Amino acid sequence: MSWELDVSIIIVNYNTKELTRNCLKSVFDKTNGISFEVIVSDNGSNDGSVEMIKSEFPQVVLIENNANLGFGAANNRGLKIAKGKYILYLNSDTVLLNNAVKIFFDYWENSPEKEKIGALGCVLQDDKGNVIHSGGDFPTYKKEIFRLIKENVAISVNSLLSFFHIKQIHKKKNRLLNAVSESVDYVTGADLFVRNNSFAEFDERFFLYFEETDLQFKMNKNSLKRILISDPKTIHLEGKSNKIKMKSLDRYISFSSAQILFSRILYFKKNNHKKIWLFIIFILEQLYLFHFFYKTKNMRKKLWSLYVS
Structure with missing residues (x-):
């Protein structure tokens, strides 16, 4: 099958206007050397996110769901119209620090075992450079x-x-991952790079959490590898604090x-x-x-x- 673009970047937004603005800015500032599109699937935000995207990022393909469909369902809406050979599911609370999208693309395309890859991710960090949750075991x-x-x-x-x-x-405590690449059971859904096929679609019964784990469990049953690689650099702001105050x-x-x-x-x-x-x-x-x-x-x-x- 021939694709119009190399990568479709899908971002789900729900009342995260400032985070989404920073995420989109980093995507357009850092991504080059490949053809790509950005699709934002908005889950009925009422914080001015939709207006901001239309005004500041007119090149973004915006889906207005007008309701909170959940994470997996909103991503699936983007998947249905995606024109890229690959899909990067990217959280709205992430910021790309380098040309991560092309690095993912090149790694997969140049891999001698590319037909055996199911998903790629990177070692995520918080805004202080600490390694945070990036993947794990089933x-x-x-x-x-x-x-x-x-x-x-x-x-x-x-x-x-x-x-x-x-x-x-x-x-x-953060667990440091020093290897250039590391096989894991699942890559976190904050930056999940997959091929645009049936293995990219989430089970919409999962409203939030475990949807990416379920998706990659299906990959595992079909002998497709899930790999964290070190070269793409991405901040995930969900892990901003290393302390949880029990207020x-x-x-x-x-x-x-x-x-x-x-x-x-x-x-x-x-x-x-x-x-x-x-x-x-x-x-x-x-x-x-x-x-x-x-x-x-x-x-x-x-x-x-x-x-x-």
Whole structure:
């Protein structure tokens, strides 16, 4: 199949006007030597993002979804009209530091095993140059059950600490990746470079989180490699702070944390369906939500509907 362009860069925007402006500026400033297009799939933003894009970046192909479709679905809208041989899924809170798009393209095109590649990513960094989450291993029942047990213990302890108005600060350490390239189970969706084919389409049942993991689990079953390479340089501002200040227990029941719980159940139901282990994860997630009693009544009901569906 012949393609009109080398790469289609797809960015999902939802009320991230300033971040999207900086991301787009970095893309157009840094990308050269290849033919490309930028598609922004906007999920019903009301912060002036759409007007900003139309005014400052008229070359961008703008999709106005007029509703928050979720991350995977919004990316799929861009995929449907993409003219590039390759797709770069790029978060709106990223900034390219070099000609990363061409580096991805050249690596794939020049690889002697290019037909065996499913996805590329880079070693992401925060705005201070620290290495942050860039990829990882596929979730397993053992790992997720252990994680949920730790979360339940932690939240119980912090509930007591909050009662006595004691603040906790949690530190997380960056894992340095020194290799020129490293095979991983999955590349994070913040900068996911894939071929424009059926393996580029997300399962829209995942509203947020686990969608890129699910996508690359399918690649894995088809013996396609997922690789992090060191030459593309990208800042991901989601990892801006290395400290999480426990100001309130409300962060535990934020929209994002709820989506992680829902998507975790969906991922295991779809890809590793063993009823007993899924049941244990479900119970641990319900226990996690039960810490908040009435605040999470609807969330617990939704989790139940996902489990039994």
